[in-house]
Structure formats: structure tokens, C-alpha cells
Amino acid sequence: MSHKSAQPLTRRDALCRIGNGFGMLAFAGLVGDSLNMANMATSLAAQGKGFAKGGLHHAAKAKHVIFLFMNGGLSQVDSFDPKPMLDKFHGQPLPGEQVATERKTGGLMRSPFTFKKYGRSGMDVSELFPHVGECADDICFVRSVHTDIPNHEPSLLMMNTGHTQVGRPSMGAWLTYGLGTENRNLPAYVVLCPQTPTTVGPPLWNNAFLPAVNQGTFISSKVENKNEIIGKDFDPKTLVSYMHNEKFSLPEQRREIDLLAKLDGMRGIQDPQLEAAIASMEVAYRMQTEAPEVFDIRKETKATLEMYGAGSTARSCLMAVRLVQRGVRMVQVYYSSGDPWDHHNNIQLHRKNAMDSDRPFAAVIKDLKSRGLLDDTIVVCGSEFGRTPVAEVGSGSTGGGAGRDHNPFAFTMWLAGGGIKGGTVYGKTDDFGFKVAENPVHVHDLHATILHLLGIDHTKLTYRYSGRDFRLTDVAGRVVTEILA
Numbered sequence: 001m002s003h004k005s006a007q008p009l010t011r012r013d014a015l016c017r018i019g020n021g022f023g024m025l026a027f028a029g030l031v032g033d034s035l036n037m038a039n040m041a042t043s044l045a046a047q048g049k050g051f052a053k054g055g056l057h058h059a060a061k062a063k064h065v066i067f068l069f070m071n072g073g074l075s076q077v078d079s080f081d082p083k084p085m086l087d088k089f090h091g092q093p094l095p096g097e098q099v100a101t102e103r104k105t106g107g108l109m110r111s112p113f114t115f116k117k118y119g120r121s122g123m124d125v126s127e128l129f130p131h132v133g134e135c136a137d138d139i140c141f142v143r144s145v146h147t148d149i150p151n152h153e154p155s156l157l158m159m160n161t162g163h164t165q166v167g168r169p170s171m172g173a174w175l176t177y178g179l180g181t182e183n184r185n186l187p188a189y190v191v192l193c194p195q196t197p198t199t200v201g202p203p204l205w206n207n208a209f210l211p212a213v214n215q216g217t218f219i220s221s222k223v224e225n226k227n228e229i230i231g232k233d234f235d236p237k238t239l240v241s242y243m244h245n246e247k248f249s250l251p252e253q254r255r256e257i258d259l260l261a262k263l264d265g266m267r268g269i270q271d272p273q274l275e276a277a278i279a280s281m282e283v284a285y286r287m288q289t290e291a292p293e294v295f296d297i298r299k300e301t302k303a304t305l306e307m308y309g310a311g312s313t314a315r316s317c318l319m320a321v322r323l324v325q326r327g328v329r330m331v332q333v334y335y336s337s338g339d340p341w342d343h344h345n346n347i348q349l350h351r352k353n354a355m356d357s358d359r360p361f362a363a364v365i366k367d368l369k370s371r372g373l374l375d376d377t378i379v380v381c382g383s384e385f386g387r388t389p390v391a392e393v394g395s396g397s398t399g400g401g402a403g404r405d406h407n408p409f410a411f412t413m414w415l416a417g418g419g420i421k422g423g424t425v426y427g428k429t430d431d432f433g434f435k436v437a438e439n440p441v442h443v444h445d446l447h448a449t450i451l452h453l454l455g456i457d458h459t460k461l462t463y464r465y466s467g468r469d470f471r472l473t474d475v476a477g478r479v480v481t482e483i484l485a
Contacts, residue, residue: 060455061419065330066320068381072341075387076412077433081143082115082124085431101405109391121423128354131362137423139416140483144427144436150406155384158443160204162472172330173207173214174472178461182327187217192316193334194222209465221316230315309359317360321367344392345403378418386411389432409435419453421485448477
């Protein structure tokens, strides 16, 4: 099913707008304070506007997505894709054709982390992720993911928007455009991170040429005491700016919004931008009663809080589950600002990041299952690319050959819930984990599969812009049916 942009302005509409222009000057004065609340989430009006209202392309196995993002580049050979040949040939040159990497690299480098088999399925998971390993029977590890460009910015954009350059809608924007939300009182698409993540920032969750209401809502999940179990002394009112309007009471805001809608109706024409702004104010108004509750993780049991652990990632993961429970379509969790998993100098630094992430990532799966939400929630976890099996030795490397460079040729993503076949491995890399050897999965294929599980044919969710039909998967993408339950 195709969606098209707004119709061009007719001469009659233009004259009508000119005639109403003076009256709208007074109208604009009323908008100011309410828009302050709407600014925190231009996506707040994504209320069932998608084709889902008239029927999905096919039966959906999932309704929601939680994307756990380790921005910077997790090393696949040190986490979920063990390579015994690295031990055997440690220090020797990579056999075969030498592929240029971003920085100067040396010989093969064994993983400093031990692997262990988990679950009935006997999944190999490194010591970095023991809690994730406990969930192995619920997870499908896709070891053959690949992308196009070995730099952070284009690879982050590819993973989030399906294109290597700024200007395309994010996956969350496509999902909310197509499906809307199940809760009119909350944003349809939420992004959680201690600070604005990476050097790319908002283009990773933007709406681009889709309606502005489909943009992601960024919320900081910063925790001051990183070693303290989340929930203690936490006030959700401090989490989102403009959550409360100190100037006007709720009844006064209600009257103001009703007046704006009435004035808009008196104009006799449709203005999508104005209507979207009013709709955003409506949801911002309703959020004042529901959002403080959904973000108040103090209401969780002590056992639940301890299951997630301490730090910003733990807080983000728990809030992601609570948001999904209340009907939010997609929640994305970033580790932190910059490229924190980008360990060129010393791969041992993965230990700190994994310690922050392993426990809450596993808690997402366990908590969704306990709340009866795992079957209709897709959990996706990974990075924008992987890392080389050879040691990095040049161009600023100060770790004495103990780090790894970027690797777009092969890396691992894992998925769970929402129609995914758990306890399985799909795809294979070569003996050293450098390139895909079997069943390649491009990022477009990953996106196509996620859309498919949500009831969307990725070739049919399109939007006409600048003379052509655009889609999340561009002109490619294959549903990876082999990983579906």
C-alpha cells in the first residue's frame, strides 16, 4: 500500500489563507506556551494514522520493537561468534587476499575472552555476556550481517534509516507512519540515551520527508550514581522537560487547545502542519497525566530493579519495557554519546561496556516474558558494524596491537521474541570472522524481516516524495524467513 504526500496548495486555498491571515495573528499568540510542551516530542500525534487502521498487508506476529543499540561497533569474534582458528594462528597474517581496513592492521589476534555454551541449544556466548547467554534459547544469533561503509556515521544511518546519507526517515518513523500507536497519550516512538548519541544525533530517529508527527521522541536516561540500583531517589518529573506547565492548570490548557481546534475549524480548509501541531498539543496535554507514571520506575518491585542492575542502560531498558507495555510502538536504547564501543586501542575495554549492558539486555527478555509481552515484541540488539579479527597497529593506535578496527564485512546481530525462532544461529563467517561465508544478511534484509513480523510488506510501505516512491529498504531487502518461528 502506498502513501502520498499532501496535495499542492490550490488558488482557492491560497486566497482563503490570505483572508484568514489577520485572524490567525491572534491565533498564533495562543499557540506559544502549548508549543513549548509539544517541542519535546513532535512525534506525539502519530495516532493510528497508518494503513493498519484499514488492515495490515498480512497477519502480524509482533506489535512492538525494542532496539538495543551498542553504538560504536561490538566485536563479533569477542562476543557471539567464536573463532578457534584465531587461537591457532594468533599473530600470523590473515590468509588470502588482503582487504584494506580503515586503519593499519597487523596479524590475527585471538580473543582475550573465553566462550561457554548456554541453554538447551548450546549457544556459544563469551564471558562478556553471561546473562544474555542465559536467554540463549529465546535468541536467534544472526552472524552474517553486513553493511556498506566502514565509517560510523554512514553505518549508523544505514542501520537506523536504511541509507548511508542524512535525509531518510528512520525505521521508527516508518513504523509509526505505517502502524500508528496503541496509546494516544504517549509518543509512538521513543529514543533513550544518557545524552544525544553519536556524532549523528537526531537524524538517526528523524522523520525526514514523512510527516513531522513520526519523528522519534528523545528522552535522556542519565543516571547520576552509576553504581546504584536504578529506582532509588528517582523523580520522573525531572526526566522530560515541559512535562508540567507551571503557567497554566490542566483545565486552562484544555480550554486553550479546544479554542485552537475551534479556530482551525472555522477556517474551512485543511492545513496538515497546523493540525499536526494541534494534535501534538493534545497528546502533550494528555502526557502530563500518563507519562510521569510510565517513567516512574520506583513502582517496580525490588526484584525487578535488581534484575536490571545499575546505570543508564539499566534504566533505559526498564523504561523501554514499561513503554512497550503501554502501547508505544518502538523504543530504541543507545549506550551513550559518542562511539563508546569503538575500541581501536584495546578490546579489553569491551568489559566495562558489556558489564553495563549484559544484565539489562537479558532483563529485557526475562521481563517481557514475565509480563506476557515477549511474543508480540521484537527485541533487536547489535551495532552499526563489527570489528576485524586482526589487531590494529597504526593511525593513532596506542594499545600495542590490542585493539580492533571497524569491520563492515561481517558482524553479529541478535533478535528475540515477536515471531523469531529462538535457540538458533543463522549465517556463518569465515574461519577468522572477517567476511560472510554463508547466508549473507544485509541491513536491508534485517529491516525487511522486522517489517514483515509487524505485518508490513516492505515493498509496499512507500511514500511519494520528490517525484519517486521511497521506502525503508530502498530498492533491496529480503525477508529472512529462515529465522522466523
